Amino acid sequence: xxxxxxxxxxKNITKYYQDILVIDDISIDLNQNEFVSILxxxxxxxxxxxxxxxxxxxxxxxxxxxxxxxxxKVTGRVSYxxxxxxxxxxxxxxxxxxxxxxxxxxxxxxxxxxxxxxxDIFGLKGFEYKYPFQLSGGMRQRAALMxxxxxxxxIILLDEPFGGLDAITKxxxxxxxxxxxxxxxASVLFITxxxxxxxxxxxxxxxxxxxxxxxxEKVYIDLxxxxxxxxxxxxxxxxxxxxxxxxx
Amino acid sequence: MRKFIxxxxxxxxxxxxxxxxxxxxxLILLVxxxxxxxxxxxERYILPSPKNIILTLIKILPEIKIHVVATLQEAISGxxxxxxxxxxxxxLMDSIKIIKKAIYPLLIISQTVPIIALxxxxxxxxxxxxxxxxxxxxxxxxxxxxxxLLDGLESVDKDMLNLIKxxxxxxxxxxxxxKFPSSIVSFFSGLRIAATYxxxxxxxxxxxxxKEGLGxxxxxxxxxxxxxxxxxxIIVIVILSMTLFKIISLMQYLFMPWTRES
Ligand SMILES: Nc1ncnc2c1ncn2[C@@H]1O[C@H](COP(=O)(O)OP(=O)(O)OP(=O)(O)O)[C@@H](O)[C@H]1O
Ligand SMILES: [Mg+2]
Numbered sequence: 001x002x003x004x005x006x007x008x009x010x011k012n013i014t015k016y017y018q019d020i021l022v023i024d025d026i027s028i029d030l031n032q033n034e035f036v037s038i039l040x041x042x043x044x045x046x047x048x049x050x051x052x053x054x055x056x057x058x059x060x061x062x063x064x065x066x067x068x069x070x071x072x073k074v075t076g077r078v079s080y081x082x083x084x085x086x087x088x089x090x091x092x093x094x095x096x097x098x099x100x101x102x103x104x105x106x107x108x109x110x111x112x113x114x115x116x117x118x119x120d121i122f123g124l125k126g127f128e129y130k131y132p133f134q135l136s137g138g139m140r141q142r143a144a145l146m147x148x149x150x151x152x153x154x155i156i157l158l159d160e161p162f163g164g165l166d167a168i169t170k171x172x173x174x175x176x177x178x179x180x181x182x183x184x185x186a187s188v189l190f191i192t193x194x195x196x197x198x199x200x201x202x203x204x205x206x207x208x209x210x211x212x213x214x215x216x217e218k219v220y221i222d223l224x225x226x227x228x229x230x231x232x233x234x235x236x237x238x239x240x241x242x243x244x245x246x247x248x
Numbered sequence: 249m250r251k252f253i254x255x256x257x258x259x260x261x262x263x264x265x266x267x268x269x270x271x272x273x274x275l276i277l278l279v280x281x282x283x284x285x286x287x288x289x290x291e292r293y294i295l296p297s298p299k300n301i302i303l304t305l306i307k308i309l310p311e312i313k314i315h316v317v318a319t320l321q322e323a324i325s326g327x328x329x330x331x332x333x334x335x336x337x338x339x340l341m342d343s344i345k346i347i348k349k350a351i352y353p354l355l356i357i358s359q360t361v362p363i364i365a366l367x368x369x370x371x372x373x374x375x376x377x378x379x380x381x382x383x384x385x386x387x388x389x390x391x392x393x394x395x396x397l398l399d400g401l402e403s404v405d406k407d408m409l410n411l412i413k414x415x416x417x418x419x420x421x422x423x424x425x426x427k428f429p430s431s432i433v434s435f436f437s438g439l440r441i442a443a444t445y446x447x448x449x450x451x452x453x454x455x456x457x458x459k460e461g462l463g464x465x466x467x468x469x470x471x472x473x474x475x476x477x478x479x480x481x482i483i484v485i486v487i488l489s490m491t492l493f494k495i496i497s498l499m500q501y502l503f504m505p506w507t508r509e510s
Contacts, residue, residue: 054414076416086411089506090429102425103417131506151415 005032007155007187013052013062022048024212030187037190037198040208046191050157054080079151081158085144087132093143094128100151115150122146138169159191174200199240200232207247217247296476305480318460322378322450326385334393342401359391367456381453388449389442396438400431433507436500443492447485
């Protein structure tokens with residue numbers, strides 16, 4: 001599994017804000033179809049790292065390599081979902097989700113046609129022509145996820161997508177996400193500070209230190225797939241959790 | 249128990265329908281006004297009673313029609329010109345920071361110049377036709393629209409902008425997809441204020457001289473000591489202003505369904 005084709009390589013990224021070191025020599029690998037989590041305390045620099053990978057910020061040192069090509073400070077390659085859902089309140093869900101296609105210059109009819117079939121997978125069937133305020137928090141998050149997926153279907157960055165949800169919805173969404181990824185075949189980089197969430201979803205976890213963020217350890221999660229909720233009470237799961245807690 | 253429910257109901261009514269309290273208050277004021285004039289506490293030629301005013305209004309309706317049309321024409325042309333100019337200026341100021349730095353203080357200062365002092369100059373420069381009135385309307389409407397639109401353009405969520413950037417969107421796309429739509433609510437609140445100012449602006453312009461318009465009609469009525477006519481025209485002006493205000497609100501409701509919630 002791990003010798004799979006490499007999709008994304010973050011090489012020795014260092015970033016200062018003014019004179020403060022925020023990211024200290026971080027390297028991360030993401031292989032095809034892999035789900036990799038980045039687990040770190042609040043304010044450590046995780047979102048900054050994603051901004052660098054997405055090409056919005058230039059790192060002071062290091063490179064972002066995607067499929068062998070240099071993508072440092074180049075936007076428009078990976079899809080990126082922010083901590084907030086950032087749906088446009090004035091656009092219907094279908095047009096929000098089709099936003100990447102509008103930006104690529106497709107017209108309304110074409111763009112809607114391209115996204116229509118995915119509403120079922122993302123559990124939003126019947127809500128195509130609603131406005132964001134008419135949806136629940138969990139549905140909005142799914143819509144944001146769907147928009148993210150529409151932009152680039154191979155590499156997806158998710159910055160705490162379930163951070164703002166209640167425990168029950170969150171757990172449903174995690175389970176749902178695994179199911180969706182089973183069908184969609186994407187490589188995902190996932191930020192969280194929820195240990196159980198990271199273990200449940202990931203193939204691999206990078207554990208970051210406090211600011212300045214450094215990779216403390218890489219943890220491989222060998223739990224079998226497909227996973228269900230029972231696994232979170234198993235011994236293996238708890239062992240991994242104990243191990244991670246001891247590192248943090 | 250019964251009483252408890254009924255007070256609850258009243259509270260609910262008060263909370264839900266904010267129109268009830270002001271309506272009652274205004275009615276009380278009107279009754280009081282009518283009473284004061286009826287018992288002769290104030291002479292009728294100094295302050296006509298509400299009943300007088302309404303009767304006068306009905307009587308003069310046919311003769312003021314032409315003046316209503318003139319005032320509306322000036323107000324709406326001035327308002328439209330102000331909208332176009334404000335959009336152009338706000339967009340320029342927002343996209344080129346140096347223009348904003350240069351113009352913003354000027355805009356604020358311009359608001360401290362009394363329009364009533366400027367208007368006679370416009371008469372001298374542009375004559376007694378519609379043009380000087382339209383200019384007055386543009387001047388009073390311009391400011392609230394520009395400021396609200398600028399505020400809106402500035403308060404756009406930075407992450408929203410980054411999102412479009414991360415997808416490789418161009419500057420124009422960022423403006424079209426995020427900036428303009430997210431400032432439109434603020435834009436409309438400026439429009440509503442400007443709409444009510446527009447009629448007033450036209451009336452001020454006419455007040456200083458001209459051939460037609462509600463301002464001119466009021467001026468003549470005042471000179472003839474026909475205070476009931478003056479008040480009747482004030483009512484017409486209030487109704488016209490409120491109607492414009494409502495039309496703008498209605499447009500917002502129709503074209504921006506996502507702002508209905510809240
Ligand atoms: N534009 C900026 N200028 C200066 N400092 C910044 C800037 N953006 C972020 N920082 C600082 O860099 C540090 C890392 O921020 P970042 O948002 O990457 O953290 P995070 O790990 O995503 O936190 P959280 O888990 O709370 O989202 C923080 O201390 C923050 O104050
Ligand atoms: Mg963050």
